[in-house]
Amino acid sequence: MSTLPLIALVGNPNAGKSALFNALTGARQKVGNYPGVTVERHSGRFALDDGRPIELVDLPGAYSLDPASPDERVTRDVLTGTQAGERLPDALVVVVDAANLDNHLRFTLQLIALGLPVVVALNMIDLAERDGLTLDPAVLARELGVPVVPTVAVRKRGLDALRHELTLAVDGSEARALRASDGSVDDDIATLQRRARAISAAATLHETPVRRWTHMLDAVALHPVFGPILLVTLLFVMFQAVFSWSEAPISLIEDAFKAIEAGVTGLMPDTILRSLITDGVIAGVGAVIVFLPQILILFLFILVLEASGYMVRAAFLMDRLMAGVGLSGRAFIPLLSSFACAVPGIMATRTIDDEKDRLTTILIAPLMTCSARLPVYTIIIGAFIPNTRVLPFVGLQGLVLLGLYLMGIAGAFCAALFLRRTVTKGASSGFMMEMPKYQWPRLNDVLIGLWSRAQIFLKRAGTIIALTTVILWALLSFPRAPAGQSQVDHSIAGRIANGVAVVVKPIGFNRDIALALIPAMAAREVAVSAIGTVYAVDDAESDKGQRSIVDNLRHRWSLPTALAFLMWFVFAPQCISTIAVTRRETNGWKWPLFMIGYLFTAAYVMAGITYWLAVAAGL
Amino acid sequence: MLAPIPSLESLPLRHPATIAAIAWDRLALPEARRLRELGFDEGVGVEVLHRASLGRGPIACRIGRMTVALRRTVAATITVSLG
Numbered sequence: 001m002s003t004l005p006l007i008a009l010v011g012n013p014n015a016g017k018s019a020l021f022n023a024l025t026g027a028r029q030k031v032g033n034y035p036g037v038t039v040e041r042h043s044g045r046f047a048l049d050d051g052r053p054i055e056l057v058d059l060p061g062a063y064s065l066d067p068a069s070p071d072e073r074v075t076r077d078v079l080t081g082t083q084a085g086e087r088l089p090d091a092l093v094v095v096v097d098a099a100n101l102d103n104h105l106r107f108t109l110q111l112i113a114l115g116l117p118v119v120v121a122l123n124m125i126d127l128a129e130r131d132g133l134t135l136d137p138a139v140l141a142r143e144l145g146v147p148v149v150p151t152v153a154v155r156k157r158g159l160d161a162l163r164h165e166l167t168l169a170v171d172g173s174e175a176r177a178l179r180a181s182d183g184s185v186d187d188d189i190a191t192l193q194r195r196a197r198a199i200s201a202a203a204t205l206h207e208t209p210v211r212r213w214t215h216m217l218d219a220v221a222l223h224p225v226f227g228p229i230l231l232v233t234l235l236f237v238m239f240q241a242v243f244s245w246s247e248a249p250i251s252l253i254e255d256a257f258k259a260i261e262a263g264v265t266g267l268m269p270d271t272i273l274r275s276l277i278t279d280g281v282i283a284g285v286g287a288v289i290v291f292l293p294q295i296l297i298l299f300l301f302i303l304v305l306e307a308s309g310y311m312v313r314a315a316f317l318m319d320r321l322m323a324g325v326g327l328s329g330r331a332f333i334p335l336l337s338s339f340a341c342a343v344p345g346i347m348a349t350r351t352i353d354d355e356k357d358r359l360t361t362i363l364i365a366p367l368m369t370c371s372a373r374l375p376v377y378t379i380i381i382g383a384f385i386p387n388t389r390v391l392p393f394v395g396l397q398g399l400v401l402l403g404l405y406l407m408g409i410a411g412a413f414c415a416a417l418f419l420r421r422t423v424t425k426g427a428s429s430g431f432m433m434e435m436p437k438y439q440w441p442r443l444n445d446v447l448i449g450l451w452s453r454a455q456i457f458l459k460r461a462g463t464i465i466a467l468t469t470v471i472l473w474a475l476l477s478f479p480r481a482p483a484g485q486s487q488v489d490h491s492i493a494g495r496i497a498n499g500v501a502v503v504v505k506p507i508g509f510n511r512d513i514a515l516a517l518i519p520a521m522a523a524r525e526v527a528v529s530a531i532g533t534v535y536a537v538d539d540a541e542s543d544k545g546q547r548s549i550v551d552n553l554r555h556r557w558s559l560p561t562a563l564a565f566l567m568w569f570v571f572a573p574q575c576i577s578t579i580a581v582t583r584r585e586t587n588g589w590k591w592p593l594f595m596i597g598y599l600f601t602a603a604y605v606m607a608g609i610t611y612w613l614a615v616a617a618g619l
Numbered sequence: 620m621l622a623p624i625p626s627l628e629s630l631p632l633r634h635p636a637t638i639a640a641i642a643w644d645r646l647a648l649p650e651a652r653r654l655r656e657l658g659f660d661e662g663v664g665v666e667v668l669h670r671a672s673l674g675r676g677p678i679a680c681r682i683g684r685m686t687v688a689l690r691r692t693v694a695a696t697i698t699v700s701l702g
Binding site for chain 1: 652
């Protein structure tokens with residue numbers, strides 16, 4: 001594998017690099033990580049003219065070799081042969097937006113100066129023509145001194161010619177003795193920029209100012225009044241869809257898991273092992289996979305908004321609001337992703353150049369109500385909040401759920417304000433962003449994005465969550481209690497929980513909750529199956545027979561306790577994956593430990609206030 | 620009457636102008652670099668396309684064939700001449 005020639009795709013953001021990557025490699029791609037950093041490494045294979053396989057790697061988009069973010073640093077380090085875990089590419093495909101040569105050629109000049117064989121893909125040539133630009137690729141090739149191939153990645157145009165030029169480039173690089181450049185090319189940006197503009201002018205045969213329809217769309221999307229209305233409407237439709245579209249697939253998944261459980265129960269004798277498999281593994285994993293549809297719907301919206309170019313407009317509209325708490329509009333995109341899951345949200349902060357801005361965004365991302373909290377919210381609300389209507393079409397249960405979401409957002413804003421005045425103090429970093437042209441999202445690109453999210457989620461459900469459920473089951477089942485004593489009290493887990501219960505008793509939490517909080521550290525949604533397991537083990541020992549989890553909750557918890565429990569989950573940092581990704585993204589334990597500390601404190605205080613107020617109100 | 624030197628911040632919407640000077644020293648280093656990377660330079664054509672609502676939100680401007688969003692404090696360092 002490592003002996004395959006390596007070709008790197010490189011270019012400015014918004015040049016259509018990823019579309020070209022997908023067009024060249026199709027489904028033959030994999031996503032990995034560069035060692036030491038969480039920058040994703042997208043690689044794939046394709047064949048040259050003569051059938052030789054080539055490994056293609058899609059480098060993060062950059063504006064220059066002078067990195068402003070961890071992503072851009074990887075790009076520079078790969079191109080200079082200094083990135084751990086990556087060999088120096090044998091050739092580069094520099095992707096430029098044909099309609100934006102002035103700007104993209106500057107980086108191209110820098111890349112050519114590195115000395116690696118280069119083929120320029122003059123991408124999105126169709127859009128440039130629609131914009132009234134007529135370009136001469138031959139002039140461009142002559143001025144740059146490298147082959148130039150016009151391409152339309154999304155329509156797979158120009159790919160054969162590109163493959164042909166790459167075959168020549170790879171052969172050329174084998175004949176030449178290459179050495180890694182140290183990257184110290186002439187990086188006086190202003191000089192390069194002027195040369196880029198001169199070349200662009202020479203290669204432009206004809207230019208008519210056409211009112212692009214990006215401008216027409218922006219007239220609405222960025223309008224002082226209609227812009228924010230459109231944004232709020234889109235967000236509303238998105239969250240509405242997350243709940244309404246997911247109903248059918250969720251009941252399908254639930255039925256499937258019930259069928260599996262019933263099948264296993266029928267096949268196996270009634271032993272401890274069967275209880276482990278049905279109550280532990282199948283129930284635990286099922287309780288989590290049920291949320292796959294909601295996560296995928298949310299990501300579908302996010303991917304489409306991102307691919308269409310709207311997400312940057314949303315960042316533009318949100319910048320003023322975010323500036324109020326010391327952040328920038330850029331933080332909006334990672335925070336929105338965090339509603340699905342904080343892990344990809346935190347990873348998406350890599351596009352924020354400013355370290356302190358980025359750190360603050362990472363620290364508040366877990367406060368966005370991720371989909372893992374939904375199972376917890378749903379079951380507690382279902383058990384304790386009456387299903388009445390406060391207004392026509394507005395149910396009390398839905399209102400409480402909305403309140404929990406808003407509580408998280410308000411908490412995040414307060415936390416950002418506080419952090420920016422204390423631990424991440426510093427000048428505001430500002431907001432400067434290229435606004436790409438609008439384009440139709442390609443179904444294929446969206447599907448590839450969704451598939452990779454689904455993989456991450458399923459892997460998590462299959463490993464961490466299955467494992468913690470099994471461990472909890474074992475801790476609850478052993479040592480076996482002698483006859484007449486409660487199994488839960490006698491078990492290892494019960495004894496640990498008795499210790500934790502002392503700490504959480506003041507905020508209204510009982511022993512069972514203390515018990516559920518421990519495995520819920522692995523993943524929040526485990527709290528539901530943990531409580532279910534506790535009561536299942538307990539019920540099995542008593543003569544009362546099995547009761548549903550909702551009945552058990554109503555029977556054993558008071559309303560103030562339930563409300564405090566909900567509030568706890570708005571703030572508590574209960575997810576190992578989030579803590580792990582924070583450690584990787586901040587390069588150490590300092591910030592994840594800080595995050596755990598401040599979120600637990602907030603959770604404890606807020607749950608306590610909720611409990612005391614509810615008790616005082618006589619609920 | 621002495622007309623104030625117009626900056627990109629005060630430029631009316633959709634009035635094509637040319638960048639006369641950029642007060643690089645008033646910008647933080649990474650900010651100045653990103654501004655250059657996005658194509659801001661003396662002598663380049665520029666036009667304000669949108670201003671965000673909500674008080675002093677960012678502005679969106681055309682630079683070359685690109686649209687770039689930036690905050691008003693940065694736009695204020697860019698002096699322009701009309702036409």
